[in-house]
Amino acid sequence: MAHVYYGDPTEEFSAELIRTLAGSGVDIVEVGIPSSDPTADGPVFTAACERALKGGMTPRRCIEGIARLREGGLEAPIVVTSYYNVIYSTGVGRFMAEVRKAGAQAVISPDVPFEESGELIAAGRGEGIDVILQVTPTTDGARLGRIAGAARGFIYTINVEGVTGARDGMPESALELIKRLKALTETPIMVGFGISRREQVVGLVSAGADGVVTGSAIAEIYARRLDRPEETLGAISGFAKGIKAACAEGNAQRKVA
Amino acid sequence: MAHVYYGDPTEEFSAELIRTLAGSGVDIVEVGIPSSDPTADGPVFTAACERALKGGMTPRRCIEGIARLREGGLEAPIVVTSYYNVIYSTGVGRFMAEVRKAGAQAVISPDVPFEESGELIAAGRGEGIDVILQVTPTTDGARLGRIAGAARGFIYTINVEGVTGARDGMPESALELIKRLKALTETPIMVGFGISRREQVVGLVSAGADGVVTGSAIAEIYARRLDRPEETLGAISGFAKGIKAACAEGNAQRKVA
């Protein structure tokens, strides 16, 4: 799964990027609606949001863009990520309806924890949109159980204590968390935040993760050539294929173990 | 009577100035010892003190200068003016002795009012030096009587509310004060502070003053040519003669009245 802030640096590039990713082994596309205050995001994605907003990107244009991607033949499931104020401002029910109409399958709102997710879940259910819940190594046992029980689509496990952004290492607690979750639920587990390296992916998937989410790592690549980002699509495709291969390797190791 | 801060801008000039004044109708010479904090003096004399101190003038050199003037044949009575700290620092008794030895007749300490003058008067008496007391239009009746009773030499009446420095007008209260004093004592009355113009002098003397003190007015003249102050001696002489003439005119008016 790959996370892209839509409109950074241009709408055209984002669409091309998503198609490239889908063609390079990415199973699920996470389309982020740029936010003025992306408090769960690190510097790379914060800058991505700023660029997209400066370029005039709006939530409506994002959703229209998703619809065009679907019309254009994109088949991978689409998860729409939006900080809650955009959803709240649109109206939760209307947002879900629009997202559904555009052809997305799920919604993530990174600043809506389980306790605040009731309205979102109810509205999503009405439209057949899964609201993806997040867990972290700091989520305590009782909550983890309740969240796992309520989760639909997949569970997004946050890999680190902190915000988005590629990191080199990977905390032990992340593997621990996957094991705890596996014992609780059959729902697929996607691991995100801080992922950019083959070994991380291998480790996570072999520990039981069903997939990983990369985001900042991709933005880092094209952000080096903001004047002509399309020239980085090759490299990004290579990166995505590498992650895909690492997933397969992790999977293989798991089966062996 | 004329007041000169000794050493401004040079010792040589001050000596020459004093001789010029004595030769131009000035009856009494008031030699001021420059002070670091001449709080009863206006801007002209404050600047004079600063220049003299910068030139290295000290109380000792002032008194030596007076002795030399006497040796050089100056005959006018000399009043030494010094803020109190110089006198206190020298020792009141020793200061009076030195002043007497140098050939002066009286001492004024502008920051010693009647109530603080006891030690000064006692020490002066021992050396035959008069301590000149000051009165002002703000001096109340009872004190005026006591001061007039204790005065020796002459009474210095301060003409204005304020510090030294030439002024154009002259307050009614000054004439009033002279009349009050005349009723109390035979001791001569010298009027100082703010005097620079013929009409002032005529008015004061005709009202009963026995003389006037000019100071800042003289310093103002030579301060315009600090590079070559000796070139102003002619003008200063003319000024002194004018004041002398005004005194005579005032005197004449008084007799007529």
Place this chain on the structure above:
Amino acid sequence: MGTGPGAETGTEAVRGEEGAARAEPGVGSAKGRFGIFGGRYVSETLVHALTDLEDAFGRHYPTEEFQRIFRGLLRDYGGRPTPLYHAENLSRIVGFKVYLKREDLLCGGSHKLNNSIGQALLAKRMGKRRLITETAAGQHGVSAAMAGNILGLETEVFMGVKDIARQEGNVKRMRLLGAKVKPVATGEGVLKDAVSETLREWAACSRTAHYLMGSTVGPHPFPTIVGAFQSVIGEEIRAQILEKEGRLPDAIVACGSGGSNAIGAFRPFLDERDVRLHFVEGGGESLDADNCAAAFVLGRPGVLHGALMQLLQDEHGQVKPSRTRAAGLNYPGRGPEISYLCHSGRVKAGYAFDSEVFEAVKVTCRSEGLIPALETAHALAYILGHREEFDKGDVVVVNYSGRGDKDVETILRHLEGEI
């Protein structure tokens, strides 16, 4: 004393719809709700830190020991009680009786210390080693550094690059106190960006660091605990005005953006229906100007930094930063409690334009010898500009939230032509 906002304020007015909504956890929580406002909209990473904080507040705040230390520090270090000053000259000018609640005399120069000491004590009890926080005018940053130093906690202050430039004096004070000032260049480089950055930092270090939230904003339990620590202001006003006037005031006026000084002043009076409460926002140059911060006029409810509140935002739900001259009023959101109180009508929201604010500074300087903070001057501008809302016999308390030393340059530059 409990930890929920209802328990804290003890009033029906604030409890709002809470009772009804609390029933089903996981399906729209009512935790920390003031009417519809409030809540805890944060990434899962921070949930544990917030529940820990909520627990700690509930465990420590009501104890006699905590109260003794908290009140003791406010008294001996902070200088409480601050006076309630009958400003006779100002009263003469406006035509009714004006009292100033002198929070400017609190150590550090504003009401901010009440909250900083309270939270630093909590952090210490929670075993944290570090305080992280954000600041706009610098007043809160300074007070956090003070509280940190007394209690032996390191302090790190995030501050927008624009605010760093215009509040140089307070930046220097923070540096002198040993606090690390971290420039925030994201977004517009102002307060809201600094809050975002501090939240990001907290997500990474919440086990060892406490986020010392600077106003009655942010996710539950922050609005509740900041309001609790600040309500010492209102408690004192109540006792002092009863002593001086033998009755409650007719009105209380406070400036604000997040709302902490207003909530602090208002809380003990919420149930006193005869006490009118006025909240004054930054009006900027005019309501059309892009520096207008009048969120109750131009905003609508929205979610920022963890809470649903009255919010300046564009039609897409993107937050609009404001740019009044008063750095401390530039937060685009109004805290949940003040949002609720203004929506419910208990508090009347108003605003003051920059020109009125500078005039109020001048009047206060000349008539009372006091240089108010630009933030505070909004409340003063309100009574100067809305005399018709008050009667001749009225007793009006203005919460004089801070001194203007930090703003002297800005004020002089503005008044230059006139001085």
Place this chain on the structure above:
Amino acid sequence: MGTGPGAETGTEAVRGEEGAARAEPGVGSAKGRFGIFGGRYVSETLVHALTDLEDAFGRHYPTEEFQRIFRGLLRDYGGRPTPLYHAENLSRIVGFKVYLKREDLLCGGSHKLNNSIGQALLAKRMGKRRLITETAAGQHGVSAAMAGNILGLETEVFMGVKDIARQEGNVKRMRLLGAKVKPVATGEGVLKDAVSETLREWAACSRTAHYLMGSTVGPHPFPTIVGAFQSVIGEEIRAQILEKEGRLPDAIVACGSGGSNAIGAFRPFLDERDVRLHFVEGGGESLDADNCAAAFVLGRPGVLHGALMQLLQDEHGQVKPSRTRAAGLNYPGRGPEISYLCHSGRVKAGYAFDSEVFEAVKVTCRSEGLIPALETAHALAYILGHREEFDKGDVVVVNYSGRGDKDVETILRHLEGEI
């Protein structure tokens, strides 16, 4: 309560030789003498203004009405009582119990307001329309402007051009408050020159203006009345330490040049022989340096600005200006009362060097979150540098005379390398 210094302080220690010398007016007056020190060495022009002031003080100060208004303003406007703060971290560092008497929390940021309000009230009662005064650090000028504005008196502040340059912040505050700041370029352009200039101005306008003397200096009755207004500090220390410790302190430490904050703190303890009193002057870079202000080491008795006092002067009796970094300690004379108390041995005079002072600022910032005024830091430097003079069980009160906001630039510049 009478008006003479003896009556004011009520102690034998201060009365000194007065009784004997008072007998003969006109032959060495004992008016306003503290031992040999004090007196009224002014030009005849000012005598009436001083006797009027003496009369007015005697007539008004003891009355209940004056006390009610004076104490009321100090409480409600000024923020009195100021706290007595047990500085635990600082205590740990020095090894004995340190209390800070928090005059920094007084409105305006230093002890100066006590005196300014008192004298402005007197001036008002005397029918004056204008206050004239002088200032060095600017603290006194600000407090005079505040007092003037409350009471509807114009304020004019003489300030040396050098001090104007280095205390820019306070100059701006005075301007904002509407006070006229008059630059003094005579002499060295520092405090003593500003005092001289104010005396000159006063000679010309004493009927309508009051000279609001800024410290316990100048001709009688100034040292007496300034001391009386400031002794509210010591009265509070006495009551507060009895409440906190159940006993009097072992020592009180205060910085000073004119001596007003020290006299204010010391007066109520002069007869308590077990309370050691320490007065700390500005040591400058070293005792040989030309910026040293240690008048009790380098000076001798002399007359300046109307009083006989301990004075920095050269061998000819010309006054030597000092130039410590702390503008407020740069007066070359020590007021008559502190001169007498140090000469008689009741008060121990000490000094602190600039390097010790900056170190004390740093220690106080870091340990207590407080930025002291450079003047105040001299007292702190003394306890940090003379720990051997105090016992482990000692209770020591430091008169924390003012906050350092005005000095932040100077301090940062000095500590730059280290921060």
